[in-house]
Amino acid sequence: MFQRFTNGFHLAQQSWHVLKTDKHLLLFPMLSGICCLIVMATFAIPLFASGIFEGAMQDGNVEVAGDDTLTEVLMWGGLFVFYFVNYFVIVFFNSALIACAVKRFYGERPTIAEGFSASMARLPQIAGWALLSATVGVALRAIESRSSRVGAFVAGLLGMAWSAVTFFVVPILVIERAGPITAVKRSTQILKESWGEAFAGNASIGFFSFLAMLPCIGLIVGGVVAIGNDLAIVGAALIVAGVAGLLLVSLISSALSAIIQAAVYMYGANGKVPAGFESTTLRSAFAKA
16 A cells, blocks of 8 residues: 555656646646636526526535426536536546647647647547536436435445546547547546556645645635734735635646546556656556555
């Protein structure tokens, strides 16, 4: 277990060196986050303004105001469309980031335009995956809504399993241009071979991201305390700095995770060692315990 975490740490470290070389890759998760906020606002504002879904999402359950079947259909239909658009946005920008990372692995200097071009060329695959992901997301939400405890537990387990077997789907969509079902099968196959090393890398990223977030949280808390002591300007500045720090850490973490996905997939699919990574680290990812 310790060896696996150590290998995961090395993967995270090597992905960090790749990101330092191409800092502009951070633009993709930043744009993804902005677009996701726009999507959320686009759906949430009309929802609250209309009052159609009044009482929905209470106590972790999806509840429909009244017994109107049409309202329930509209609610689930709206949830499906929201999931589809949200997944599409996330996968679109992740695909662009991974396409650029792969170019870097081959020694090229990727540009933002090349990343977007790669995503545009794979719109059918991205849309197909977003459709499948939205279907699974709504199904899990329906299971969760059946019971606040048992349903949430079952949906949580199924959600974790789904996240695991689909870990390499986006690199497969980008490089192999496979359809969603084929991508899931290939992802499952690579996951079995890699023995979870990519997850260890993400765990390392998550651990250090948590440590980096602590000072940011401290700034926010300090800002609240300052405002409470009539130091509004100082407090506001501290809060802004803290929030900006949290956003930056989140962007870096997202980019590093995508780079690890691409690197482990690339080595597992064709045995090639991506530039910036060590063959021994990647080889250990596919060594059986």
